[in-house]
Amino acid sequence: MNYNTKIRYDIIRNKNKFLYFSLALTIVGILSLIIFHLNLGVDFKAxxxxxxxxxxxxxxxxxxxxxxxxxxxxxxxxxxxxxxxxxxxxxxxxxxxxxxxxxxxxxxxxxxxxxxxxxxxxSPDIARELGVKTIWAILIASVGIMLYVMIRFEWRFALAANISILYDSFIVIAIFSIFRLEVDLPFIAAVLTTLGYSINDKIVIFDRIRENLRFAQLKTDDQLVELVNASIWQTMARNIYTVLTVVIVTLSIFLLGSSSIKLFSLALLIGLISGAYSTICIASPLWLMLKRGQKQKGKAAGKTAS
The missing domain is CATH 3.30.70.3220 (Alpha-Beta Plaits)
Known part of the structure; x- marks a missing residue:
């Protein structure tokens, strides 16, 4: 099928490079959290x-x-x-x-x-309460987003999207842990804002994949790969321009704003960049892997029935 788009780089066939890189970054972040923990501000530490x-x-x-x-x-x-x-x-x-x-x-x-x-x-009691409420806020936001995507699309899209946005949130937390940056209430606001912007990017690409699936007659795995690649490149400019607009504003706040909001803008900046990356290099490949699993089960069931 001709998608009338130029695929400048085969993202899907090179997905392992991105997934291994993301996995390595996640492991480094986990080790940093285990060894150094977070540099908690007074909001979360008595x-x-x-x-x-x-x-x-x-x-x-x-x-x-x-x-x-x-x-x-x-x-x-x-x-x-x-x-x-x-x-x-x-x-x-x-x-x-x-x-x-x-x-x-x-x-x-x-x-x-x-x-x-x-x-x-x-006080110690307030600090403990704020920490617990923060964890609940992130979990509730993640579950809500997953349910929304599941209702609007399907569970494969929802699972791929949720893994990706949790990755974005974790990267912000990991970088703050690695560089010993202070974590306070504005930081949590930045993480939750990251979830919103990140899922917006993923919805755009998933919507295009779903639209292309309606008119595609997929017979081979290569055709499915081509469809996902085309969907990514069809929405690439829109995603980049949207994220770049917010990044410019956030970078300006970070460079020119007061010291009280620098860490907030830095956390948001990291989350925005990670969100753009994960949309293209994690969410779409993950959906493809889940879709392939469905097709392979279907083929196995057909052979068993025959």
Whole structure:
């Protein structure tokens, strides 16, 4: 059958390269999570997060010295802002009012009384509850997406799509684990947003595969491979342009936005790129493998009946 499209690269016949690469990346991510775990922020780990704005430029060394003098050498400070006037400090312990005031007084003595602060405290119970709710949120979103695709298409499309979007979410988590980037509530929002954009890409290609299946008379495996390849290339431009539009915006936010949303935009950027990759190189080949399994069972049943 002539699909009136130019196949520039045979993605399906080279699917093993992509699947092995994805498997290797998944194994590295699993090992990183086992060995290093996630660098949990104060949202998921009991502790105190203190944001301080001072009236003059601060340096990392000065902040470290102030904290060490107050007995908080293990705290994790970050200096940012356009003029290095914003100081964010993460304490692993829950500070009481006296401890909090002691730290603020130390910074007032160093940088002057013109100081503003915001303190967020998360107790162990709240941190545990947030962690459990996060896991449930991702699971419910995944199941909901799988049911939607199953109703609109069929279970093979649903299974291939769900494996792919879970891969996208895992890649974001794995990269944050490997590079020890902080995981907080905006990170979870980025992962859930990734699920939405990723399934959108997959629906576009699956819809084209289903449409081509209606008019195709498939007699050989090569014809099925050709159909999937053609469907991928027929939707390639649309998928790339859609993802590229969002990537440009996200990259701009990451490069020009404030430090408070940098990790959110980075997680979203990783998820968008992974989603575009998995749509083409994982979801479609997985559906083909499942479809082949159905045809082989059908042939085996026919031979048994005869």
């Amino acid at each position: 502790g105190t997060n203190m944001d301080i704005s001072v009236s003059k430029s601060a340096t990392q060394t000065e902040v470290n010295d102030v904290l060490a003098a107050e007995g908080y050498a293990k705290a994790t400070p970050t200096v940012g802002g356009s003029g290095n006037e914003r100081i964010s400090i993460r304490f692993d312990e829950v500070l009481d009012n006296d401890q909090k005031n002691k730290v603020l007084d130390a910074f007032k003595a160093k940088y002057g009384d013109d100081l503003t602060s915001e303190v967020n405290i998360v």
